[in-house]
Amino acid sequence: MQKIGVFICHCGTNIAATVDVEAVTEAIKNEPGVVYAANYQYMCSENGQALIKNAIAEYGLTGVVVCSCSPRMHEATFRKAAQEAGLNPYMVEIANIREHCSWIHKDKVEATEKAIILARAAIAKVHLNAPLISGQSDVTKRALVIGGGIAGIQTALDIAEAGFEVDIVEKSPTIGGKMAQLDKTFPTLDCAACILTPKMVDAKSNDKITLYTYSEVESVKGFVGNFEVSIRKKARYVNTDLCTGCGECTTKCPSRKAKSEFNMGLMNRGAIYIPFAQAIPNVATIDPQYCIHMKTGKCGLCEKVCSAHAIDFKQQDEIVEQKYGAIVMATGFNLINLDQFDEFGYSKYPDVVTSLEFERLMNAAGPTEGTLLRPSNHEHPHTLVFVQCVGSRDTSGCGKPYCSKICCMYTAKHAMLVRDKYPDTEVYVFYIDVRTPGKNFDEFYRRAVEQYGVHYIKGMVGKVTDKDGKLIVQGSDLLENKQLKIEADMVVLAAAVEPDPSARSVASMLTASIDTNDFMTEAHAKLRPVESPTAGIFLSGMAQGPKDIPETVSQASACAAKVIGLLAKDHLVNNPCVAQSNELRCNGCSNCEKVCPYGAISYIEKEVNDHGVREVRRIAQVNEAVCQGCGACTVTCPSGAMDLKGFSTNQIMAEVDAICR
Amino acid sequence: MTELIKAKVSELLANQTADRVLGWKKGEFFYDETPAVFQAEELDDLVYDGFSAPNLSKYLIKESKKEGKVIALLKPCDTYSFNQLIMEHRINRDNVYVVGVPCRGNLDINKIREKGIKGIQSIKEQGDELIIETIYGTKTLPREEVILDRCLCCKGSQHMVADEVIESGEPAWEAKADRFEMVTKLENMTSDERFAFWRGELSKCIRCNACRNVCPACSCLQCVFDDPASKVQAKSNADDFEENMFHIIRAFHVAGRCTDCGECSRVCPQGIPLHLLNRKFIKDIDTFYGEYQAGADIEAKGPLTEFNKDDVEPSIVKERGGK
Numbered sequence: 001m002q003k004i005g006v007f008i009c010h011c012g013t014n015i016a017a018t019v020d021v022e023a024v025t026e027a028i029k030n031e032p033g034v035v036y037a038a039n040y041q042y043m044c045s046e047n048g049q050a051l052i053k054n055a056i057a058e059y060g061l062t063g064v065v066v067c068s069c070s071p072r073m074h075e076a077t078f079r080k081a082a083q084e085a086g087l088n089p090y091m092v093e094i095a096n097i098r099e100h101c102s103w104i105h106k107d108k109v110e111a112t113e114k115a116i117i118l119a120r121a122a123i124a125k126v127h128l129n130a131p132l133i134s135g136q137s138d139v140t141k142r143a144l145v146i147g148g149g150i151a152g153i154q155t156a157l158d159i160a161e162a163g164f165e166v167d168i169v170e171k172s173p174t175i176g177g178k179m180a181q182l183d184k185t186f187p188t189l190d191c192a193a194c195i196l197t198p199k200m201v202d203a204k205s206n207d208k209i210t211l212y213t214y215s216e217v218e219s220v221k222g223f224v225g226n227f228e229v230s231i232r233k234k235a236r237y238v239n240t241d242l243c244t245g246c247g248e249c250t251t252k253c254p255s256r257k258a259k260s261e262f263n264m265g266l267m268n269r270g271a272i273y274i275p276f277a278q279a280i281p282n283v284a285t286i287d288p289q290y291c292i293h294m295k296t297g298k299c300g301l302c303e304k305v306c307s308a309h310a311i312d313f314k315q316q317d318e319i320v321e322q323k324y325g326a327i328v329m330a331t332g333f334n335l336i337n338l339d340q341f342d343e344f345g346y347s348k349y350p351d352v353v354t355s356l357e358f359e360r361l362m363n364a365a366g367p368t369e370g371t372l373l374r375p376s377n378h379e380h381p382h383t384l385v386f387v388q389c390v391g392s393r394d395t396s397g398c399g400k401p402y403c404s405k406i407c408c409m410y411t412a413k414h415a416m417l418v419r420d421k422y423p424d425t426e427v428y429v430f431y432i433d434v435r436t437p438g439k440n441f442d443e444f445y446r447r448a449v450e451q452y453g454v455h456y457i458k459g460m461v462g463k464v465t466d467k468d469g470k471l472i473v474q475g476s477d478l479l480e481n482k483q484l485k486i487e488a489d490m491v492v493l494a495a496a497v498e499p500d501p502s503a504r505s506v507a508s509m510l511t512a513s514i515d516t517n518d519f520m521t522e523a524h525a526k527l528r529p530v531e532s533p534t535a536g537i538f539l540s541g542m543a544q545g546p547k548d549i550p551e552t553v554s555q556a557s558a559c560a561a562k563v564i565g566l567l568a569k570d571h572l573v574n575n576p577c578v579a580q581s582n583e584l585r586c587n588g589c590s591n592c593e594k595v596c597p598y599g600a601i602s603y604i605e606k607e608v609n610d611h612g613v614r615e616v617r618r619i620a621q622v623n624e625a626v627c628q629g630c631g632a633c634t635v636t637c638p639s640g641a642m643d644l645k646g647f648s649t650n651q652i653m654a655e656v657d658a659i660c661r
Numbered sequence: 662m663t664e665l666i667k668a669k670v671s672e673l674l675a676n677q678t679a680d681r682v683l684g685w686k687k688g689e690f691f692y693d694e695t696p697a698v699f700q701a702e703e704l705d706d707l708v709y710d711g712f713s714a715p716n717l718s719k720y721l722i723k724e725s726k727k728e729g730k731v732i733a734l735l736k737p738c739d740t741y742s743f744n745q746l747i748m749e750h751r752i753n754r755d756n757v758y759v760v761g762v763p764c765r766g767n768l769d770i771n772k773i774r775e776k777g778i779k780g781i782q783s784i785k786e787q788g789d790e791l792i793i794e795t796i797y798g799t800k801t802l803p804r805e806e807v808i809l810d811r812c813l814c815c816k817g818s819q820h821m822v823a824d825e826v827i828e829s830g831e832p833a834w835e836a837k838a839d840r841f842e843m844v845t846k847l848e849n850m851t852s853d854e855r856f857a858f859w860r861g862e863l864s865k866c867i868r869c870n871a872c873r874n875v876c877p878a879c880s881c882l883q884c885v886f887d888d889p890a891s892k893v894q895a896k897s898n899a900d901d902f903e904e905n906m907f908h909i910i911r912a913f914h915v916a917g918r919c920t921d922c923g924e925c926s927r928v929c930p931q932g933i934p935l936h937l938l939n940r941k942f943i944k945d946i947d948t949f950y951g952e953y954q955a956g957a958d959i960e961a962k963g964p965l966t967e968f969n970k971d972d973v974e975p976s977i978v979k980e981r982g983g984k
Contacts, residue, residue, distance in 0.1 A: 508968075584882075584883075585881075585882060585883050585888070586882075587749070587751065587880070587881050587882055588749075588750050588751070589749035589750060589751065590749065590750055591749070591963070591966045594962075594963070594966040594967055595966050595967075595968070597968070603750075610882075618750055636965075636966060638881055638885075638914045638915075638918075639881035639882065639883060639884070639885060640885045640888065640891050649891070650891075650892055653892060653893075
């Protein structure tokens with residue numbers, strides 16, 4: 001019989017206001033095996049931990065139950081305390097009477113009853129606990145950053161700064177991401193290129209950083225400290241070692257049907273192209289979908305004009321295998337598809353553009369070289385209407401339920417830039433709310449209204465139609481309580497942001513969780529905001545949630561700090577709560593192997609002695625260093641041969657029985 | 662038909678393709694056929710008719726581990742179970758020679774009796790008619806009126822796997838009743854009604870374990886219900902509700918692997934419609950993960966045991982309709 005001590009935390013009033021902690025203490029005193037029970041205001045504090053340590057020494061406790069917050073919060077704290085008092089840390093169990101009880105109940109009698117039941121379950125489990133010893137694994141001192149936008153670049157630069165090797169995998173031909181497409185950046189209005197391109201150069205020239213552009217992550221195996229990743233370097237059909245980036249081929253290429261991704265399809269590019277002049281690496285890429293030579297065998301003009309002989313039509317995709325200790329998700333964002341919002345006429349009228357297209361139309365390196373012209377007739381626009389929250393904060397199901405966070409500020413920026421450059425224009429902004437929480441943000445917005453005379457209208461646009469070459473914008477002014485009709489030359493839609501579509505598949509490869517909007521989930525929203533719940537996976541930039549550039553850069557650096565903290569270690573302590581296979585019960589069916597997300601299970605042919613019967617059987621084996629203890633195998637195994645140390649089927653059944661008693 | 666099969670297996674035994682045959686022989690009663698392994702000289706006892714209902718796949722787990730090669734006579738629906746066991750590495754394929762036998766749907770002796778026919782001594786199948794010899798004289802019945810329930814939603818006349826198929830020349834049985842009809846009815850009940858339905862059915866259980874022992878998916882070397890270390894064994898004795906849970910847990914254990922062969926309900930001496938539990942899982946799997954027939958394709962990925970990078974989080978499977 002275990003000698004169990006039970007420690008009930010008040011968590012200030014978090015628990016004590018809803019759960020009668022004295023009643024819980026009294027109730028569980030008589031549970032079998034409980035030799036000591038106490039409650040305290042903050043069990044995680046130094047005094048609280050001392051209470052536990054002293055009781056372990058005084059009563060010779062063999063098991064500890066702490067009734068407190070979620071184990072994700074303080075399990076590690078209490079295990080450490082127990083260890084310091086000489087108890088195996090895995091003899092500690094947490095009964096979550098905060099998140100699972102006090103926070104979700106109002107009735108004190110009910111909540112107290114539930115807290116007692118949860119405590120009993122934990123006590124029942126501790127009776128079956130056994131001391132576990134952790135193993136160790138090495139750390140590969142190299143990080144992988146998936147995504148080469150500003151988030152990925154900043155994270156990589158900071159990791160490299162600390163002296164670790166870091167690779168960036170970027171699926172497009174250049175790093176730079178969305179920020180490279182922007183014109184000016186709020187709230188200081190410095191030009192995006194001026195602050196981004198030097199960082200891109202830094203990333204390229206840093207000898208600790210390797211860039212894999214036009215590449216994608218193909219597969220990920222392994223676990224924290226020991227990821228094995230294969231990266232597909234897609235064929236550019238250009239030898240990047242030879243290409244000088246002179247651009248001769250891109251100007252001579254006769255195929256002009258491909259839409260320029262960099263210019264948001266507002267102009268065409270050649271089949272061989274360099275996304276933009278400051279691209280890194282500054283080398284050409286052939287788009288096989290549009291290349292005349294690749295489609296018909298004719299043309300080959302680029303090959304003829306290339307004095308460096310860099311064109312290689314026979315180039316194949318290349319697979320690079322590399323080991324990493326940490327992986328950073330910096331897969332970024334896109335604007336949502338506006339097909340569902342046809343009331344704005346985006347698909348019908350060329351003068352209705354998204355904000356990102358508008359950035360290109362204002363940009364000196366854009367299709368109009370920075371002169372704002374209507375896409376339909378290349379005339380100067382006089383009246384512009386900006387519509388905010390297109391698909392953001394939309395619970396109708398068409399758009400996204402969340403606030404995209406950046407639109408209020410960039411719309412204010414757009415409006416201000418237009419008025420500054422073209423004082424003859426009238427600029428209207430339709431908004432639901434203007435949200436400007438950020439340093440110097442509200443001042444920035446007020447400048448747009450007060451100094452630049454932008455007309456802000458609280459209300460939503462209902463419909464955009466055309467009449468005699470003008471766009472008729474119908475909307476409501478909620479403050480004046482009237483309907484408006486504005487004759488506009490251009491309409492700019494602040495479309496909601498969404499995670500890049502690659503996020504979901506990459507997250508699956510990494511076994512990192514995503515939320516219902518496909519944003520990456522943090523290990524803890526407040527206390528571990530740049531880590532995924534999956535060990536060794538870190539989050540940077542928009543992949544985790546909507547954020548602007550200042551916030552992205554700070555988060556990217558925070559992410560780098562966490563990666564550096566991991567890579568600085570020589571060894572990691574493994575989780576001893578791993579699966580184990582009972583070879584006499586194993587059927588050899590392979591179902592556990594199939595469900596294991598970590599590739600920790602393999603099968604061997606082994607001679608077993610099953611109660612005197614000697615025979616060779618196909619048997620599952622667990623690689624304990626790779627197993628993460630998720631338990632998928634244990635619930636899949638029909639015969640119960642697979643079990644999880646620390647979470648055995650018997651322990652869980654004992655908890656269920658204690659609850660249903 | 663029996664003669665055709667005997668001729669074929671004699672030939673295969675003679676040319677040393679295999680050294681024995683897994684087939685059916687008569688049991689205590691003529692309608693109570695039972696699986697048996699025959700050597701060449703024992704083939705006289707081999708029978709194949711409407712009462713050759715037992716699914717032989719499961720017997721190959723043991724049989725295929727022995728020396729030599731065994732001929733397995735498999736009806737079309739038995740081949741699904743065979744494939745599923747191959748996928749789970751339970752049958753040594755190299756030691757089995759599969760002979761596909763055609764099926765016209767199995768007969769249900771109880772349905773024949775329910776027609777008021779008593780004192781049955783033998784039944785002969787003649788085309789679409791059954792010639793029934795009774796102590797009160799000869800009676801006839803249309804075959805299709807007394808088909809086993811499971812065969813009313815037949816998976817088809819195709820063998821999913823076979824080294825050789827015997828053609829009978831007779832029209833194949835392919836009834837296509839909606840196999841989810843009763844599941845839908847149960848789904849439409851209130852939870853109290855459904856609870857009452859299953860308590861009623863499952864309380865008939867005498868725990869003879871016939872369902873488990875016949876089930877090709879229930880082929881663990883040691884069943885958790887027999888394993889003292891699992892601690893569930895003792896529990897089922899605790900009260901009748903725990904006892905009822907046996908079937909529900911068993912349905913969970915075979916979910917995604919059950920081929921819907923219907924053996925569980927066929928052998929249940931208490932007439933419990935156990936297959937409905939399995940069909941509920943099959944229906945849910947079809948809804949959430951796309952239609953899947955266990956054992957149809959040996960290369961297929963099991964819906965509950967495979968995952969790919971397009972899968973969504975489990976919590977949102979339902980929200981997105983499984984896509």
